[in-house]
Amino acid sequence: MITPVLLCGGSGTRLWPLSRKSYPKQFVPLVGDQTLFQASAQRLAAPGYGAPVIVTGSDFRFIVTEQLQEVGVDPGAILIEPAGHNTAPAILSAALHVATQDPDELLLVAPADHVVPDAAAFRTAVAAGEEAARAGQLVTFGITPDRPETGYGYLELAQKPEGIAPVALTRFVEKPDIETARDMVAAGSYLWNAGIFLFSARTLIEAFEAHAPDLMPPVQAAYEKAKVDLGFLRLDPEAWDQTEDISIDYAIMERASNLSVVPFSGGWSDLGGWDAVWREGGPDDAGVVTSGAATAIDCETSLLRSDSESVELVGIGLKDTIVVAMNDAVLVANTAHAQDVKKAVAALKAKDAHQATTFPKDHRPWGWFESLVLGHRFQVKRIHVHPGAALSLQSHHHRSEHWIVVEGTARVTVDDDIQLISENQSVYIPVGSVHRMENPGKVPMVLIEVQTGPYLGEDDIIRYEDIYSRDQGAKG
Known part of the structure; x- marks a missing residue:
């Protein structure tokens, strides 16, 4: 069996305003009806694969379980990181967990926010790397480039690949400038670095012991002291705080010699910007992609997307333009500046705008709510409660409802x-x-809440009972 390990963190800056820190892109249906996380989980829900191990943050734990339930995937374990410390500690914690059951189990580590249209072709590529992984190789997957791309790192191979047979890796190459990217694509011995890996738990742990020994004690302590909470495995925060913030590439892959690369040309994108969403959206003859309540008139090579129930977006005479509209924020950018969207997030953070990090819908284990109107001493919310779910038994000091x-x-x-x-x-x-409010029925319950009072913050709550075992100061 191969155990998928899905990395489910992210800061949500490159696809703002649809993706934000409180609700990053893997949980959003950017391409198709499923979210990227759901598509990733289903892609590896196949014969020969075990239940996935999910590594995520505390804020996303109930979103993860809800979205997996919607697509009928049962997780093997959900590990909760006390804080995001990049991919190396996250992957090591998953390997330590799997090793307690079988150290020779193969792990397929993948970010949960990639698009892979041909799932069968991808699983074929994984099978091509299985023998090397069982023989003690650290196998990574390289994407055959179809254009010079400056937004990805590259893998330099020892020789030009033939088919999907594993090839020795010579070196990792940082994101290049456009001229270097053109030269590498022309050479034919470079692949995009997809950040997807296959190895046994034993091989990876040995690699950490050899190349990143300082990471082993704190991550091992965080795992050994982990506590089970409502089925989640919470890594110990005190030990986790001692771990270095470092990627698996820097910690292990760029230092190891037992590396192989499986080429993959079946279609792939990490949706690293709105230009990638435009590409994956299937532009029409004029190069236009529309989504939601959006209309394009005499536009060229543009993306128009409305993710608001109340905003009708119309573009006229636009060229090389990205427009994304939500209830609380609108992005307008030239496609040549798609990678600069994170600058907008930084600018909004500098002015303390909540839109920089907070998603309009605030997701909770029982459902979600969104603020419709916020004024002086009053607020109007829409609250959606899942069938059978219940909010905590609570009271407020400063507001009536x-x-x-x-x-x-x-x-x-x-x-x-x-x-x-x-x-x-x-x-x-x-x-x-x-x-307390509860939904005793078998269909969603929706209500409008009108709050009035001198203070309307989410932290004005005294919690008496909570089936989700949240802390006293937790929201909702």
């Missing part, structure tokens, strides 16, 4: 009173009242 059910049925607790509230009915929650 009015709840109006618009879909489904809510079971509402206010102090000692429990009642069912159906569509078009409402209930009032006074300041200080102990209350």
